[in-house]
Amino acid sequence: DGGITQSPKYLFRKEGQNVTLSCEQNLNHDAMYWYRQDPGQGLRLIYYSQIVNDFQKGDIAEGYSVSREKKESFPLTVTSAQKNPTAFYLCASSPGRVLTFGAGSRLTVL
Amino acid sequence: AQSVTQLDSHVSVSEGTPVLLRCNYSSSYSPSLFWYVQHPNKGLQLLLKYTSAATLVKGINGFEAEFKKSETSFHLTKPSAHMSDAAEYFCVVSGGNNDMRFGAGTRLTVKP
Numbered sequence: 001d002g003g004i005t006q007s008p009k010y011l012f013r014k015e016g017q018n019v020t021l022s023c024e025q026n027l028n029h030d031a032m033y034w035y036r037q038d039p040g041q042g043l044r045l046i047y048y049s050q051i052v053n054d055f056q057k058g059d060i061a062e063g064y065s066v067s068r069e070k071k072e073s074f075p076l077t078v079t080s081a082q083k084n085p086t087a088f089y090l091c092a093s094s095p096g097r098v099l100t101f102g103a104g105s106r107l108t109v110l
Numbered sequence: 111a112q113s114v115t116q117l118d119s120h121v122s123v124s125e126g127t128p129v130l131l132r133c134n135y136s137s138s139y140s141p142s143l144f145w146y147v148q149h150p151n152k153g154l155q156l157l158l159k160y161t162s163a164a165t166l167v168k169g170i171n172g173f174e175a176e177f178k179k180s181e182t183s184f185h186l187t188k189p190s191a192h193m194s195d196a197a198e199y200f201c202v203v204s205g206g207n208n209d210m211r212f213g214a215g216t217r218l219t220v221k222p
Binding site: 102 | 212
């Protein structure tokens, strides 16, 4: 079945550590997105990519980095520079503008 | 950049009464607009979309929305609420470069 796979589902990290969240899609979608969801703030756009080897910053890119070396993959690294990284992270892909979402990754910083 | 404002963080209705969830948008381009729903502990699901065709858009589960350019609004309505409609609803705007920006969400509560 086609879809988006995010891993891990739950992740704990210590302060000062970088962590990478995986997002893989087999839908052959060109565009991929990373969002952060916090209670009462909706989904905030971190980064998005419309084609391989290209990506743009969203509204809250500071402290995050991405790569798009393959069409199927769009990993997100949460760096130690991100001041408040504990959140629920959602990856999405789109052939145009209708988004298909993964199940999400919940990151907790201890 | 595009943005959306959802005017109510929480809406409470009684079962069988109409639902109105309000959304205003800001966009430099002719926008595409969407409503997504998120049920508790479930993924996000597309309810409906507007992409410059008919201004009144019908979606799933009896929901519809009307694009009003003069008011920069895209409010979501349903004539009669059902208990299963209780969820978080997000208005989304997309501009010329396919960035997709979400509003803060409106939590809909349906009372028996």
